[in-house]
Amino acid sequence: MIIGVPKEIKNNENRVGLTPAGVSALAKAGHKLFVQSTAGNGSGFSDDEYKKAGASILKTIAEVYKKADMIIKVKEPIKVEYSLIKEGQLLFTYFHFASYEPLAKAMIKSKAICLAYETVEKKDRSLPLLVPMSEVAGRMSIQEGAKYLEKPMGGRGILLGGVPGVKPAHVLILGGGIVGTQAAKMAAGMAADVTIMDISIPRLRELDDILPANVKTVFSNEYNIRDAIKTADLIVGAVLIPGAKAPHLITRDMLKLMRPGTVLVDVAVDQGGCIETCKPTTHEDPTYVIDGIIHYCVANMPGAVPYTSTLALTNATLPYALQLANKGWKKACSDNEELKLGLNVVDGKIVYKGVSEALNLKLTNVEEVLK
Numbered sequence: 109m110i111i112g113v114p115k116e117i118k119n120n121e122n123r124v125g126l127t128p129a130g131v132s133a134l135a136k137a138g139h140k141l142f143v144q145s146t147a148g149n150g151s152g153f154s155d156d157e158y159k160k161a162g163a164s165i166l167k168t169i170a171e172v173y174k175k176a177d178m179i180i181k182v183k184e185p186i187k188v189e190y191s192l193i194k195e196g197q198l199l200f201t202y203f204h205f206a207s208y209e210p211l212a213k214a215m216i217k218s219k220a221i222c223l224a225y226e227t228v229e230k231k232d233r234s235l236p237l238l239v240p241m242s243e244v245a246g247r248m249s250i251q252e253g254a255k256y257l258e259k260p261m262g263g264r265g266i267l268l269g270g271v272p273g274v275k276p277a278h279v280l281i282l283g284g285g286i287v288g289t290q291a292a293k294m295a296a297g298m299a300a301d302v303t304i305m306d307i308s309i310p311r312l313r314e315l316d317d318i319l320p321a322n323v324k325t326v327f328s329n330e331y332n333i334r335d336a337i338k339t340a341d342l343i344v345g346a347v348l349i350p351g352a353k354a355p356h357l358i359t360r361d362m363l364k365l366m367r368p369g370t371v372l373v374d375v376a377v378d379q380g381g382c383i384e385t386c387k388p389t390t391h392e393d394p395t396y397v398i399d400g401i402i403h404y405c406v407a408n409m410p411g412a413v414p415y416t417s418t419l420a421l422t423n424a425t426l427p428y429a430l431q432l433a434n435k436g437w438k439k440a441c442s443d444n445e446e447l448k449l450g451l452n453v454v455d456g457k458i459v460y461k462g463v464s465e466a467l468n469l470k471l472t473n474v475e476e477v478l479k
Contacts, residue, residue: 109139109140109177109178109432109433109434109436110139110140110141110142110175110176110177110178111134111139111140111141111142111176111177111178111179111180111429111433112141112142112143112144112172112173112175112176112178112179112180113125113126113131113141113142113143113144113147113163113172113179113180113181114144114147114169114172114173114179114181114189115144115145115146115147115169116147116150116181116182116183116411117169117186117188117189118183118186118408118411119390119391119392120390120391120392120408120411120412121150121182121183121408121411122150122151122411122412122414123150123151123182123183123408123410123411123414123417123418123421124147124148124150124151124153124182124414124418125147125179125180125181125182125201125422125425126141126143126180126422126426126429127148127151127153127418127419127422128148128153128157128158128160128161128163129161129422130422130425130426130429131143131158131161131162131163132161132162133426133430134162134426134429134430134433135161135162135163136162137430137433137434139433140164141162141163141164142163142164142165142166142171142172142175142176143155143158143163143164143165143166143172144165144166144167144168144169144171144172145165145166145167148418150414151414151415151417151418152414152415153418169189169192170192173189173192173193173194173197174192174194176197177197177198178197178198178199178200178429178432178433178437179193179197179198179199179200179201180200180201180425180429181199181200181201182201182202182411182418182421183201183202183408183411184201184202184203184204184208184211185199185201185211185214185215187210187214190214190218193215193218193220194218194220195218195219195220195455196219196220196221196455197218197220197221198220198221198223198432198437199215199220199221199222199223200223200225200425200428200429200432201224201225202224202225202226202241202378203215203222203224203225203226203452204224204226204378204379205222205224205452205453205460205463205466205467206352206353206379206380206462206463206466206467207353207378207379207380207381207466209467212453212458212463212467212469215453216453216456216457216458217456219455219456220453221437221451221453221454221455222451222452222453222454223432223437223441223447223450223451223452224450224451224452224460225237225238225425225450226238226350226378227350227449227450227452227460227462228428228446228447228449228450229350229446229449229450230446231445233350235350236424236446237421237424237425237428237450238286238348239286239424240417240420240421240423240424241410241417241420241421242285242286242287242290242348242375243286243287243290243420244409244410244413244416244417244420245287245290245375245409245410246286246287246288246289246290246291246294246344246346246375247290247291247293247294248409248410248412248413249287249291249294249344249346249373249375249409250268250279250291250294250295250298250300250342250344251294252373252394252404252406252409253268253279253342253344253371253373253404254268254277254298254342256371256395256402256404257277257341257342257369257371261395261402262369262395262397262402263341263369263371263402264341264367264368264369264370265369266341268295268298268299268300268342269298269299269300270299270300275301276299276300276301277300277301277341277342278300278301278302278303278339278340278341278342279291279292279295279300279301279302279303279340279341279342279343279344280303280305280336280337280340280342280343280344281295281302281303281304281305281343281344281346282305282328282333282343282344282345282346282347282357282358282382283304283305283306283328283345283346283347283348283376283382284304284305284306284308284311284312284315284325284346285306285346285347285348287344287346287348287375288304288306288344288346289304289315289319291344291346291375292304292315292319292323293319295323295342296319296320296322296323297320299322300322300342301322302319302322302323302324303323303324303325303326303336303340304319304323304324304325304326305325305326305327305328305332305333305336306325306327306328307327307328307329309327312325312326312327328357330357333357333358333362334362334365337358337362337365337366337370338365338366338367340366340370341367341370341371342370342371342373343358343366343370343371343372343373344373344375345357345358345372345373345374345375345376345381345382345383345386346375346376346382347376347382348376348379349379349462350462352379352462352463352465352466353379353380353466354376354379354380354381354382355382356381356382356383356384357382357383358372358382358383358384358385359384360384360385360398363385363398363399363400363401364399366400366401368400368401369400369401369402370400370401370402371401371402371404372385372386372401372402372403372404372405373404373405374386374403374404374405375409377389377405377406377407378407378408380466381405383403383405385398385401385403386403386405387403387405388405388406388407389403389404389405389406389407390406390407391406391408391411391412394406428444428446428447428450431443431444431447432447438478441478442478448474448478451474451477454472454474454477455477457470457472457476457477458470458471458472459471459472459473459474459476459477460474
């Protein structure tokens with residue numbers, strides 16, 4: 109199979125779809141790889157490293173799309189890429205269709221095969237291609253939140269961990285999944301006073317067992333959230349419903365319950381955000397203020413630490429990429445239920461229920477496109 113790795117062109121996105129090690133593994137399996145010039149620079153990988161790994165270097169993104177049967181990238185295609193995508197071309201990347209209808213309609217029109225990292229799912233309901241970036245984003249949410257709590261950044265002027273004789277900041281985390289757990293670990297490690305909420309009592313029991321004593325678990329409902337935000341200094345939104353829009357756990361009217369300078373970090377922004385006043389921002393312009401509350405809603409948080417993120421992502425995606433390249437997408441998805449669940453849009457049809465429901469568009473049974 110001919111595999112293309114274009115340079116990411118979303119604002120301040122420095123990750124790349126494959127490391128040189130990933131290219132080497134696919135090349136040794138007999139596949140031909142084309143990498144766009146400087147695609148890996150932001151992650152610390154040179155064109156020479158990709159050449160030595162077995163790839164050919166192409167100057168432009170258009171050349172990569174033109175030659176490739178499968179495109180491996182990190183973020184969803186943006187508008188300038190839509191016209192480059194070919195009918196029948198396999199795109200293996202993050203899409204988050206449920207939160208952005210224009211992208212879904214563009215991919216429907218392209219008649220490409222869109223296999224989304226974020227909906228590849230194991231039998232235990234875990235999301236293996238979302239986990240590594242969720243781990244990065246969860247940890248970064250505290251790192252960034254702590255920064256924006258500083259007074260020069262507009263925050264309340266609070267040191268996350270406090271000092272002897274001065275109370276630490278109160279961190280509220282909504283969601284006890286991968287993002288929430290990693291955020292809690294980081295916040296606890298910085299000596300903050302942490303509360304983590306979830307709607308699953310079994311999950312709260314697990315978290316109570318594994319997290320440090322400065323992390324408290326609380327059942328998530330509107331009453332408890334409204335009470336907790338009154339004293340929170342940093343609030344992390346970490347809610348995910350695979351392939352579907354995130355529910356709004358913090359509504360616009362709740363902002364008035366918070367103290368000025370409180371920081372909101374909505375890690376669910378890729379899926380529409382779990383904070384009603386959330387709108388996607390960029391690393392270039394990461395925050396905005398509503399009612400005195402700082403909103404940090406960068407849609408590609410792991411892009412700020414591309415070396416770590418690219419290595420972690422390729423570690424997770426490569427086994428699946430090899431299956432797709434070795435077998436072709438139809439056989440690979442027929443043989444592997446995890447990959448089948450990654451199919452979102454195929455040949456102009458939506459085949460993933462969460463996307464269909466979020467956008468109110470017709471759903472086609474995935475088995476029909478696998479015949």
